[in-house]
Amino acid sequence: MENSISMNGGEGPNSYSQNSKMQKEAIDKAKVFISESIIEILKLQKDLKVFSIADYGCSVGPNTFSSIETIIQAVQHKYKTQGPDLKMPEFFVFFNDHAINDFNTLFRTLPPGRQYMAAGVPGSFQGSLFPKSSINLMHSASSLHWLSQVPQEVTKEGSLKWNKGRISYPQSSNQVIEAFRAQFLSDIEAFLKARSAELAPGGLLVMLIPGRPDGTHPSESCMAHIIDCLSDTLADMVKEDIEVNCSWRKAEPANNIKV
Numbered sequence: 001m002e003n004s005i006s007m008n009g010g011e012g013p014n015s016y017s018q019n020s021k022m023q024k025e026a027i028d029k030a031k032v033f034i035s036e037s038i039i040e041i042l043k044l045q046k047d048l049k050v051f052s053i054a055d056y057g058c059s060v061g062p063n064t065f066s067s068i069e070t071i072i073q074a075v076q077h078k079y080k081t082q083g084p085d086l087k088m089p090e091f092f093v094f095f096n097d098h099a100i101n102d103f104n105t106l107f108r109t110l111p112p113g114r115q116y117m118a119a120g121v122p123g124s125f126q127g128s129l130f131p132k133s134s135i136n137l138m139h140s141a142s143s144l145h146w147l148s149q150v151p152q153e154v155t156k157e158g159s160l161k162w163n164k165g166r167i168s169y170p171q172s173s174n175q176v177i178e179a180f181r182a183q184f185l186s187d188i189e190a191f192l193k194a195r196s197a198e199l200a201p202g203g204l205l206v207m208l209i210p211g212r213p214d215g216t217h218p219s220e221s222c223m224a225h226i227i228d229c230l231s232d233t234l235a236d237m238v239k240e241d242i243e244v245n246c247s248w249r250k251a252e253p254a255n256n257i258k259v
């Protein structure tokens, strides 16, 4: 969905680059799991000259580069230990995000001395982004919980699923929660369908998605109170017509957006 929002660009105090430590923690915790999965599951291909990696929902900042570094180190290790007679391929990394993502900052801050070529691929990951069977390793961190849209029914006064003007759902009715769940299922299905066509033989898809234990109610999530508090604050600010400086944005070039 090309009119979607993206994270705040640049490297200033309100940028995603400077405000993504929580997401970095998720990436750091998953490092061992990702490396082990590559060692155990990825299948090395004979005569592969270029090993393609895609990061879906890369945003801007150190996190995406950190993920890519972990992946390349593990793939190189696998080649050295499990395929000593195979020639090490070159690495080509595709950074994907919405077209309004700050790709300029992303390219400007690519790590010096990196062992890969880089390209940006704009567009929604709920659709097709790459040729068939072309990506050897797919990665997505802290991005797949983003919905492609607010479920329409929750905004309609009079609908059983109306969310009464709220912009979060942990404290909402079961019907509202169900509407958000259905939207997630539809979005993740679209994502998986598109990736299944793009995945190269023997390839691997790694997804890090924030979640909560099975069987728990959304209000039991550790994020619920923060989200509800944020949601109430934003709603109050809209009522008072206050301009907010957010760490995400709706459209270029403004960092200041009216919520």
Ligand SMILES: C[S@@+](CC[C@H](N)C(=O)[O-])C[C@H]1O[C@@H](n2cnc3c(N)ncnc32)[C@H](O)[C@@H]1O
Pocket: 001, 005, 006, 007, 020, 023, 024, 027, 056, 057, 058, 059, 060, 063, 064, 096, 097, 098, 101, 123, 124, 125, 126, 140, 141, 142, 143, 146, 148
């Ligand atoms: C919280 S950031 C995560 C960035 C990075 N992966 C990390 O771990 O720090 C989520 C990113 O997903 C992107 N995103 C959300 N929905 C998307 C979609 N449908 N297609 C492409 N990118 C999307 C957003 O624009 C945003 O940059």
